[in-house]
Amino acid sequence: MCKENILIVEDDADINNLIAKTLKKRDYLVTQAFSGSEANLRLSMEDFDMVLLDLMLPGLSGEELIKEIRAKKHMPILVISAKTELENKVEVLNLGADDYITKPFELDEIVARVNSQFRRYRKFDSNTKENSSVELKFKDLVLNEECREVKVKNKNIYLTGHEFDILRILLKNPDKVYSRGALYEQVWKSGYYGEDNTVNVHISNIRKKIKEIQQEEEYIKTVWGIGFKLEKN
Known part of the structure:
Protein backbone atom coordinates (compact mmCIF):
# COMPACT_ATOMS: atom_id res chain seq x y z
CA MET A 1 0.00 0.00 0.00
CA SER A 126 16.25 -0.34 -5.28
CA ASN A 127 19.03 -0.28 -7.86
CA THR A 128 21.40 1.78 -5.74
CA LYS A 129 21.09 -0.62 -2.80
CA GLU A 130 22.41 -3.37 -5.08
CA ASN A 131 25.14 -1.17 -6.54
CA SER A 132 28.46 -1.17 -4.72
CA SER A 133 29.38 2.19 -6.26
CA VAL A 134 27.18 4.62 -4.35
CA GLU A 135 29.15 7.75 -5.22
CA LEU A 136 30.10 8.91 -8.70
CA LYS A 137 32.78 11.60 -8.86
CA PHE A 138 33.89 13.91 -11.66
CA LYS A 139 36.05 16.99 -11.13
CA ASP A 140 34.49 18.85 -8.18
CA LEU A 141 31.14 17.09 -8.55
CA VAL A 142 29.95 14.16 -6.44
CA LEU A 143 26.70 12.33 -7.18
CA ASN A 144 25.34 10.06 -4.43
CA GLU A 145 23.05 7.42 -5.92
CA GLU A 146 21.64 6.16 -2.65
CA CYS A 147 20.34 9.48 -1.33
CA ARG A 148 20.03 11.05 -4.82
CA GLU A 149 22.13 14.06 -3.90
CA VAL A 150 24.56 16.05 -6.03
CA LYS A 151 27.28 18.29 -4.63
CA VAL A 152 29.70 20.64 -6.37
CA LYS A 153 32.62 21.84 -4.26
CA ASN A 154 30.81 20.23 -1.32
CA LYS A 155 27.72 22.41 -1.87
CA ASN A 156 24.38 20.84 -2.70
CA ILE A 157 22.75 21.51 -6.04
CA TYR A 158 19.08 20.61 -6.32
CA LEU A 159 18.21 18.68 -9.46
CA THR A 160 14.82 17.42 -10.61
CA GLY A 161 14.39 13.68 -10.95
CA HIS A 162 14.98 13.76 -14.71
CA GLU A 163 18.01 16.04 -14.37
CA PHE A 164 19.50 13.66 -11.79
CA ASP A 165 18.91 10.66 -14.05
CA ILE A 166 20.58 12.35 -17.05
CA LEU A 167 23.63 13.36 -15.03
CA ARG A 168 23.87 9.89 -13.50
CA ILE A 169 23.89 8.26 -16.96
CA LEU A 170 26.67 10.58 -18.16
CA LEU A 171 28.76 9.98 -15.03
CA LYS A 172 28.35 6.21 -15.30
CA ASN A 173 29.86 6.28 -18.80
CA PRO A 174 32.26 9.24 -18.90
CA ASP A 175 33.74 8.40 -22.32
CA LYS A 176 30.48 7.72 -24.12
CA VAL A 177 28.60 10.21 -26.29
CA TYR A 178 24.83 9.98 -25.76
CA SER A 179 22.43 11.14 -28.44
CA ARG A 180 19.36 13.11 -27.40
CA GLY A 181 17.25 10.15 -28.41
CA ALA A 182 19.23 7.71 -26.26
CA LEU A 183 18.98 9.95 -23.20
CA TYR A 184 15.27 10.52 -23.76
CA GLU A 185 14.53 6.81 -24.08
CA GLN A 186 16.55 5.87 -20.98
CA VAL A 187 15.17 8.61 -18.74
CA TRP A 188 11.59 8.96 -19.95
CA LYS A 189 11.21 5.29 -20.96
CA SER A 190 9.42 6.13 -24.20
CA GLY A 191 10.19 6.52 -27.89
CA TYR A 192 12.00 9.60 -29.20
CA TYR A 193 10.73 11.18 -32.42
CA GLY A 194 13.50 13.68 -33.08
CA GLU A 195 11.56 16.91 -32.54
CA ASP A 196 11.31 17.19 -28.75
CA ASN A 197 13.49 19.85 -27.05
CA THR A 198 13.08 18.26 -23.61
CA VAL A 199 16.60 16.81 -23.32
CA ASN A 200 18.22 20.13 -24.34
CA VAL A 201 16.20 21.97 -21.70
CA HIS A 202 17.27 19.57 -18.96
CA ILE A 203 20.95 19.62 -20.00
CA SER A 204 20.85 23.44 -19.99
CA ASN A 205 19.31 23.40 -16.54
CA ILE A 206 22.00 21.07 -15.15
CA ARG A 207 24.75 23.29 -16.56
CA LYS A 208 23.16 26.40 -15.07
CA LYS A 209 22.91 24.87 -11.61
CA ILE A 210 26.53 23.70 -11.68
CA LYS A 211 27.68 27.13 -12.91
CA GLU A 212 26.10 28.81 -9.90
CA ILE A 213 28.80 27.12 -7.79
CA GLN A 214 31.61 26.22 -10.23
CA GLN A 215 32.20 28.78 -12.97
CA GLU A 216 35.73 27.78 -13.93
CA GLU A 217 35.00 24.26 -15.18
CA GLU A 218 32.71 22.82 -17.84
CA TYR A 219 31.06 19.52 -17.00
CA ILE A 220 28.85 18.56 -19.96
CA LYS A 221 30.12 18.84 -23.53
CA THR A 222 27.87 19.21 -26.57
CA VAL A 223 29.13 17.01 -29.40
CA TRP A 224 27.57 18.85 -32.32
CA GLY A 225 25.35 16.73 -34.50
CA ILE A 226 25.52 13.79 -32.08
CA GLY A 227 24.62 14.58 -28.48
CA PHE A 228 26.30 14.99 -25.08
CA LYS A 229 29.15 13.61 -22.98
CA LEU A 230 31.25 14.67 -20.01
CA GLU A 231 33.65 17.56 -20.69
CA LYS A 232 37.14 16.34 -19.78
CA ASN A 233 39.02 19.41 -21.15
Missing part, protein backbone atom coordinates in the same frame (compact mmCIF):
# COMPACT_ATOMS: atom_id res chain seq x y z
CA CYS A 2 1.34 3.42 -0.96
CA LYS A 3 2.15 5.76 1.88
CA GLU A 4 3.70 8.66 -0.02
CA ASN A 5 2.50 12.09 1.08
CA ILE A 6 1.44 14.38 -1.77
CA LEU A 7 0.89 18.14 -1.47
CA ILE A 8 -1.81 19.43 -3.83
CA VAL A 9 -1.57 23.18 -4.51
CA GLU A 10 -4.65 24.43 -6.37
CA ASP A 11 -6.80 27.49 -5.59
CA ASP A 12 -9.93 26.07 -7.24
CA ALA A 13 -11.50 24.16 -4.36
CA ASP A 14 -13.51 21.84 -6.62
CA ILE A 15 -10.44 20.78 -8.61
CA ASN A 16 -8.31 20.47 -5.48
CA ASN A 17 -10.91 18.31 -3.74
CA LEU A 18 -11.43 16.15 -6.82
CA ILE A 19 -7.73 15.39 -7.20
CA ALA A 20 -7.39 14.79 -3.46
CA LYS A 21 -10.33 12.37 -3.41
CA THR A 22 -8.95 10.47 -6.40
CA LEU A 23 -5.46 10.07 -4.92
CA LYS A 24 -6.81 9.05 -1.52
CA LYS A 25 -8.67 6.22 -3.22
CA ARG A 26 -5.28 5.03 -4.50
CA ASP A 27 -3.99 4.96 -0.90
CA TYR A 28 -1.84 8.07 -1.13
CA LEU A 29 -1.64 10.46 1.79
CA VAL A 30 -2.82 13.90 0.70
CA THR A 31 -2.38 17.43 2.05
CA GLN A 32 -4.23 20.31 0.40
CA ALA A 33 -3.17 23.95 0.00
CA PHE A 34 -5.20 26.64 -1.78
CA SER A 35 -2.57 29.34 -2.34
CA GLY A 36 1.13 29.56 -3.02
CA SER A 37 1.73 31.16 0.36
CA GLU A 38 -0.12 28.40 2.22
CA ALA A 39 1.82 25.76 0.29
CA ASN A 40 5.14 27.42 1.12
CA LEU A 41 4.22 27.43 4.80
CA ARG A 42 3.24 23.76 4.75
CA LEU A 43 6.49 22.87 2.97
CA SER A 44 8.44 24.60 5.73
CA MET A 45 6.65 22.56 8.40
CA GLU A 46 6.36 19.10 6.82
CA ASP A 47 8.17 16.78 4.40
CA PHE A 48 6.32 15.71 1.26
CA ASP A 49 7.15 13.10 -1.36
CA MET A 50 5.60 14.99 -4.29
CA VAL A 51 3.95 18.31 -5.14
CA LEU A 52 1.07 18.73 -7.61
CA LEU A 53 1.04 22.39 -8.49
CA ASP A 54 -1.09 24.91 -10.36
CA LEU A 55 0.74 27.97 -11.72
CA MET A 56 -1.83 30.77 -11.38
CA LEU A 57 -2.14 30.96 -7.60
CA PRO A 58 -2.91 33.69 -5.08
CA GLY A 59 0.06 34.72 -2.96
CA LEU A 60 3.16 33.08 -4.43
CA SER A 61 2.74 32.05 -8.04
CA GLY A 62 3.45 28.48 -9.08
CA GLU A 63 6.70 29.56 -10.74
CA GLU A 64 7.86 31.31 -7.57
CA LEU A 65 6.94 28.29 -5.49
CA ILE A 66 8.98 25.97 -7.73
CA LYS A 67 12.01 28.21 -7.15
CA GLU A 68 11.43 28.07 -3.38
CA ILE A 69 11.12 24.28 -3.41
CA ARG A 70 14.18 23.68 -5.57
CA ALA A 71 16.31 25.93 -3.35
CA LYS A 72 15.67 23.63 -0.40
CA LYS A 73 14.15 20.28 -1.34
CA HIS A 74 14.38 17.34 -3.73
CA MET A 75 11.07 15.75 -4.76
CA PRO A 76 9.00 15.33 -7.91
CA ILE A 77 7.01 18.43 -8.94
CA LEU A 78 4.08 17.90 -11.31
CA VAL A 79 2.56 21.07 -12.75
CA ILE A 80 -1.15 21.06 -13.65
CA SER A 81 -1.96 24.25 -15.53
CA ALA A 82 -4.29 25.86 -18.05
CA LYS A 83 -1.22 27.46 -19.68
CA THR A 84 -0.66 25.49 -22.88
CA GLU A 85 1.99 27.51 -24.72
CA LEU A 86 5.35 25.80 -25.35
CA GLU A 87 7.27 28.67 -23.75
CA ASN A 88 5.32 28.21 -20.51
CA LYS A 89 6.21 24.52 -20.41
CA VAL A 90 9.87 25.16 -21.19
CA GLU A 91 10.08 27.86 -18.50
CA VAL A 92 8.57 25.58 -15.88
CA LEU A 93 10.89 22.68 -16.78
CA ASN A 94 13.83 25.08 -16.55
CA LEU A 95 12.72 26.15 -13.10
CA GLY A 96 12.73 22.55 -11.91
CA ALA A 97 9.40 20.85 -12.60
CA ASP A 98 9.49 17.14 -13.49
CA ASP A 99 6.29 16.95 -15.52
CA TYR A 100 3.60 19.21 -17.00
CA ILE A 101 -0.09 18.35 -17.42
CA THR A 102 -2.47 20.75 -19.16
CA LYS A 103 -6.04 21.51 -18.16
CA PRO A 104 -8.59 20.18 -18.79
CA PHE A 105 -7.22 16.82 -17.72
CA GLU A 106 -8.41 13.29 -17.11
CA LEU A 107 -8.11 12.00 -13.57
CA ASP A 108 -6.68 8.72 -14.84
CA GLU A 109 -3.82 10.69 -16.42
CA ILE A 110 -3.07 12.42 -13.12
CA VAL A 111 -2.90 9.08 -11.34
CA ALA A 112 -0.75 7.55 -14.10
CA ARG A 113 1.75 10.45 -14.00
CA VAL A 114 1.95 10.30 -10.20
CA ASN A 115 2.48 6.53 -10.25
CA SER A 116 5.14 6.90 -12.95
CA GLN A 117 7.18 9.39 -10.94
CA PHE A 118 7.08 7.24 -7.82
CA ARG A 119 7.97 4.06 -9.76
CA ARG A 120 11.07 5.76 -11.10
CA TYR A 121 12.12 6.93 -7.66
CA ARG A 122 11.53 3.48 -6.15
CA LYS A 123 13.45 1.83 -8.99
CA PHE A 124 16.52 3.98 -8.43
CA ASP A 125 16.32 3.41 -4.66
Whole structure:
Protein backbone atom coordinates (compact mmCIF):
# COMPACT_ATOMS: atom_id res chain seq x y z
CA MET A 1 0.00 0.00 0.00
CA CYS A 2 1.34 3.42 -0.96
CA LYS A 3 2.15 5.76 1.88
CA GLU A 4 3.70 8.66 -0.02
CA ASN A 5 2.50 12.09 1.08
CA ILE A 6 1.44 14.38 -1.77
CA LEU A 7 0.89 18.14 -1.47
CA ILE A 8 -1.81 19.43 -3.83
CA VAL A 9 -1.57 23.18 -4.51
CA GLU A 10 -4.65 24.43 -6.37
CA ASP A 11 -6.80 27.49 -5.59
CA ASP A 12 -9.93 26.07 -7.24
CA ALA A 13 -11.50 24.16 -4.36
CA ASP A 14 -13.51 21.84 -6.62
CA ILE A 15 -10.44 20.78 -8.61
CA ASN A 16 -8.31 20.47 -5.48
CA ASN A 17 -10.91 18.31 -3.74
CA LEU A 18 -11.43 16.15 -6.82
CA ILE A 19 -7.73 15.39 -7.20
CA ALA A 20 -7.39 14.79 -3.46
CA LYS A 21 -10.33 12.37 -3.41
CA THR A 22 -8.95 10.47 -6.40
CA LEU A 23 -5.46 10.07 -4.92
CA LYS A 24 -6.81 9.05 -1.52
CA LYS A 25 -8.67 6.22 -3.22
CA ARG A 26 -5.28 5.03 -4.50
CA ASP A 27 -3.99 4.96 -0.90
CA TYR A 28 -1.84 8.07 -1.13
CA LEU A 29 -1.64 10.46 1.79
CA VAL A 30 -2.82 13.90 0.70
CA THR A 31 -2.38 17.43 2.05
CA GLN A 32 -4.23 20.31 0.40
CA ALA A 33 -3.17 23.95 0.00
CA PHE A 34 -5.20 26.64 -1.78
CA SER A 35 -2.57 29.34 -2.34
CA GLY A 36 1.13 29.56 -3.02
CA SER A 37 1.73 31.16 0.36
CA GLU A 38 -0.12 28.40 2.22
CA ALA A 39 1.82 25.76 0.29
CA ASN A 40 5.14 27.42 1.12
CA LEU A 41 4.22 27.43 4.80
CA ARG A 42 3.24 23.76 4.75
CA LEU A 43 6.49 22.87 2.97
CA SER A 44 8.44 24.60 5.73
CA MET A 45 6.65 22.56 8.40
CA GLU A 46 6.36 19.10 6.82
CA ASP A 47 8.17 16.78 4.40
CA PHE A 48 6.32 15.71 1.26
CA ASP A 49 7.15 13.10 -1.36
CA MET A 50 5.60 14.99 -4.29
CA VAL A 51 3.95 18.31 -5.14
CA LEU A 52 1.07 18.73 -7.61
CA LEU A 53 1.04 22.39 -8.49
CA ASP A 54 -1.09 24.91 -10.36
CA LEU A 55 0.74 27.97 -11.72
CA MET A 56 -1.83 30.77 -11.38
CA LEU A 57 -2.14 30.96 -7.60
CA PRO A 58 -2.91 33.69 -5.08
CA GLY A 59 0.06 34.72 -2.96
CA LEU A 60 3.16 33.08 -4.43
CA SER A 61 2.74 32.05 -8.04
CA GLY A 62 3.45 28.48 -9.08
CA GLU A 63 6.70 29.56 -10.74
CA GLU A 64 7.86 31.31 -7.57
CA LEU A 65 6.94 28.29 -5.49
CA ILE A 66 8.98 25.97 -7.73
CA LYS A 67 12.01 28.21 -7.15
CA GLU A 68 11.43 28.07 -3.38
CA ILE A 69 11.12 24.28 -3.41
CA ARG A 70 14.18 23.68 -5.57
CA ALA A 71 16.31 25.93 -3.35
CA LYS A 72 15.67 23.63 -0.40
CA LYS A 73 14.15 20.28 -1.34
CA HIS A 74 14.38 17.34 -3.73
CA MET A 75 11.07 15.75 -4.76
CA PRO A 76 9.00 15.33 -7.91
CA ILE A 77 7.01 18.43 -8.94
CA LEU A 78 4.08 17.90 -11.31
CA VAL A 79 2.56 21.07 -12.75
CA ILE A 80 -1.15 21.06 -13.65
CA SER A 81 -1.96 24.25 -15.53
CA ALA A 82 -4.29 25.86 -18.05
CA LYS A 83 -1.22 27.46 -19.68
CA THR A 84 -0.66 25.49 -22.88
CA GLU A 85 1.99 27.51 -24.72
CA LEU A 86 5.35 25.80 -25.35
CA GLU A 87 7.27 28.67 -23.75
CA ASN A 88 5.32 28.21 -20.51
CA LYS A 89 6.21 24.52 -20.41
CA VAL A 90 9.87 25.16 -21.19
CA GLU A 91 10.08 27.86 -18.50
CA VAL A 92 8.57 25.58 -15.88
CA LEU A 93 10.89 22.68 -16.78
CA ASN A 94 13.83 25.08 -16.55
CA LEU A 95 12.72 26.15 -13.10
CA GLY A 96 12.73 22.55 -11.91
CA ALA A 97 9.40 20.85 -12.60
CA ASP A 98 9.49 17.14 -13.49
CA ASP A 99 6.29 16.95 -15.52
CA TYR A 100 3.60 19.21 -17.00
CA ILE A 101 -0.09 18.35 -17.42
CA THR A 102 -2.47 20.75 -19.16
CA LYS A 103 -6.04 21.51 -18.16
CA PRO A 104 -8.59 20.18 -18.79
CA PHE A 105 -7.22 16.82 -17.72
CA GLU A 106 -8.41 13.29 -17.11
CA LEU A 107 -8.11 12.00 -13.57
CA ASP A 108 -6.68 8.72 -14.84
CA GLU A 109 -3.82 10.69 -16.42
CA ILE A 110 -3.07 12.42 -13.12
CA VAL A 111 -2.90 9.08 -11.34
CA ALA A 112 -0.75 7.55 -14.10
CA ARG A 113 1.75 10.45 -14.00
CA VAL A 114 1.95 10.30 -10.20
CA ASN A 115 2.48 6.53 -10.25
CA SER A 116 5.14 6.90 -12.95
CA GLN A 117 7.18 9.39 -10.94
CA PHE A 118 7.08 7.24 -7.82
CA ARG A 119 7.97 4.06 -9.76
CA ARG A 120 11.07 5.76 -11.10
CA TYR A 121 12.12 6.93 -7.66
CA ARG A 122 11.53 3.48 -6.15
CA LYS A 123 13.45 1.83 -8.99
CA PHE A 124 16.52 3.98 -8.43
CA ASP A 125 16.32 3.41 -4.66
CA SER A 126 16.25 -0.34 -5.28
CA ASN A 127 19.03 -0.28 -7.86
CA THR A 128 21.40 1.78 -5.74
CA LYS A 129 21.09 -0.62 -2.80
CA GLU A 130 22.41 -3.37 -5.08
CA ASN A 131 25.14 -1.17 -6.54
CA SER A 132 28.46 -1.17 -4.72
CA SER A 133 29.38 2.19 -6.26
CA VAL A 134 27.18 4.62 -4.35
CA GLU A 135 29.15 7.75 -5.22
CA LEU A 136 30.10 8.91 -8.70
CA LYS A 137 32.78 11.60 -8.86
CA PHE A 138 33.89 13.91 -11.66
CA LYS A 139 36.05 16.99 -11.13
CA ASP A 140 34.49 18.85 -8.18
CA LEU A 141 31.14 17.09 -8.55
CA VAL A 142 29.95 14.16 -6.44
CA LEU A 143 26.70 12.33 -7.18
CA ASN A 144 25.34 10.06 -4.43
CA GLU A 145 23.05 7.42 -5.92
CA GLU A 146 21.64 6.16 -2.65
CA CYS A 147 20.34 9.48 -1.33
CA ARG A 148 20.03 11.05 -4.82
CA GLU A 149 22.13 14.06 -3.90
CA VAL A 150 24.56 16.05 -6.03
CA LYS A 151 27.28 18.29 -4.63
CA VAL A 152 29.70 20.64 -6.37
CA LYS A 153 32.62 21.84 -4.26
CA ASN A 154 30.81 20.23 -1.32
CA LYS A 155 27.72 22.41 -1.87
CA ASN A 156 24.38 20.84 -2.70
CA ILE A 157 22.75 21.51 -6.04
CA TYR A 158 19.08 20.61 -6.32
CA LEU A 159 18.21 18.68 -9.46
CA THR A 160 14.82 17.42 -10.61
CA GLY A 161 14.39 13.68 -10.95
CA HIS A 162 14.98 13.76 -14.71
CA GLU A 163 18.01 16.04 -14.37
CA PHE A 164 19.50 13.66 -11.79
CA ASP A 165 18.91 10.66 -14.05
CA ILE A 166 20.58 12.35 -17.05
CA LEU A 167 23.63 13.36 -15.03
CA ARG A 168 23.87 9.89 -13.50
CA ILE A 169 23.89 8.26 -16.96
CA LEU A 170 26.67 10.58 -18.16
CA LEU A 171 28.76 9.98 -15.03
CA LYS A 172 28.35 6.21 -15.30
CA ASN A 173 29.86 6.28 -18.80
CA PRO A 174 32.26 9.24 -18.90
CA ASP A 175 33.74 8.40 -22.32
CA LYS A 176 30.48 7.72 -24.12
CA VAL A 177 28.60 10.21 -26.29
CA TYR A 178 24.83 9.98 -25.76
CA SER A 179 22.43 11.14 -28.44
CA ARG A 180 19.36 13.11 -27.40
CA GLY A 181 17.25 10.15 -28.41
CA ALA A 182 19.23 7.71 -26.26
CA LEU A 183 18.98 9.95 -23.20
CA TYR A 184 15.27 10.52 -23.76
CA GLU A 185 14.53 6.81 -24.08
CA GLN A 186 16.55 5.87 -20.98
CA VAL A 187 15.17 8.61 -18.74
CA TRP A 188 11.59 8.96 -19.95
CA LYS A 189 11.21 5.29 -20.96
CA SER A 190 9.42 6.13 -24.20
CA GLY A 191 10.19 6.52 -27.89
CA TYR A 192 12.00 9.60 -29.20
CA TYR A 193 10.73 11.18 -32.42
CA GLY A 194 13.50 13.68 -33.08
CA GLU A 195 11.56 16.91 -32.54
CA ASP A 196 11.31 17.19 -28.75
CA ASN A 197 13.49 19.85 -27.05
CA THR A 198 13.08 18.26 -23.61
CA VAL A 199 16.60 16.81 -23.32
CA ASN A 200 18.22 20.13 -24.34
CA VAL A 201 16.20 21.97 -21.70
CA HIS A 202 17.27 19.57 -18.96
CA ILE A 203 20.95 19.62 -20.00
CA SER A 204 20.85 23.44 -19.99
CA ASN A 205 19.31 23.40 -16.54
CA ILE A 206 22.00 21.07 -15.15
CA ARG A 207 24.75 23.29 -16.56
CA LYS A 208 23.16 26.40 -15.07
CA LYS A 209 22.91 24.87 -11.61
CA ILE A 210 26.53 23.70 -11.68
CA LYS A 211 27.68 27.13 -12.91
CA GLU A 212 26.10 28.81 -9.90
CA ILE A 213 28.80 27.12 -7.79
CA GLN A 214 31.61 26.22 -10.23
CA GLN A 215 32.20 28.78 -12.97
CA GLU A 216 35.73 27.78 -13.93
CA GLU A 217 35.00 24.26 -15.18
CA GLU A 218 32.71 22.82 -17.84
CA TYR A 219 31.06 19.52 -17.00
CA ILE A 220 28.85 18.56 -19.96
CA LYS A 221 30.12 18.84 -23.53
CA THR A 222 27.87 19.21 -26.57
CA VAL A 223 29.13 17.01 -29.40
CA TRP A 224 27.57 18.85 -32.32
CA GLY A 225 25.35 16.73 -34.50
CA ILE A 226 25.52 13.79 -32.08
CA GLY A 227 24.62 14.58 -28.48
CA PHE A 228 26.30 14.99 -25.08
CA LYS A 229 29.15 13.61 -22.98
CA LEU A 230 31.25 14.67 -20.01
CA GLU A 231 33.65 17.56 -20.69
CA LYS A 232 37.14 16.34 -19.78
CA ASN A 233 39.02 19.41 -21.15
